[in-house]
Amino acid sequence: MRRIATATLAAGVIITTFALTTTPADAAVGFWRTVGLSGVDAFGFYNTEASKVTLTFDLKDTKKDGYSAALRFTFTGAKKQKDDVRVVALTGDQVQDKWQTVTSTRIKHMYVQECRGTWSKGKFTTKKCGAWRQHY
Template sequence: MRRIATATLAAGIVITAFSLTATPADAAAGFWRTVGLSGVDAFGIYNDEATKVTLNFDLKDTKKDGYSAALRFTFTGTKKQKDDVRVVALQGDRVQDKWQTVTSTRLKHLYVQECRGTWKKGKFTIKKCAGWRQHY
């Protein structure tokens, strides 16, 4: 288990280092990782440009327990902009791993929340979530 965690952390550091050197001078980039909801493991890189933020992330469901792993993202903007909330959930109940991309024009802050839920008739219902964490 420690080898997997070490390999994941090393890959994240390499990807972050590459993204920091490959971004334009006016862009900011950073790395984030989930921290604690059992069954959900995710990490990613955000790239904050002048007009949008792009978030590339890997979402893993680490348990086969009847629930699917999900992440909720909130991108905040100015007072005139409505907050942009997105939910990304893995399909079904199986241990799986998938890279995803989310973009938004709301540039002020990024908050991420880890969740678990169920699928029924093509609709995802959240059952349990960890707290919101601000990443920039």
């Protein structure tokens, strides 16, 4: 009787662990990292589901040179949907590091571009950007 109870408990633990660590068949999880533009360092994880994509990332400004680090994202969808571009910029000119989250309902592709820019009167102006890179 003890063996049956132990086997049942072990099977329950394995099934529960498997259920908590897997993602649905229509979901994809991935990792991305920026490459190239001096002063910008970022990496993150994306999770695509049937109806949205969630991107969680860490953005770092590695230089105190008068420019703020920024990332531009565009997510593509169906042919009739217009691509959306979002800019996430760190505020001020200081070496800083901040976690951010971006979501979109356009789930076909994600492109990321590293940028540097300045803030004036609460508005960010892009000064220099690297190339767009497709991450899925």
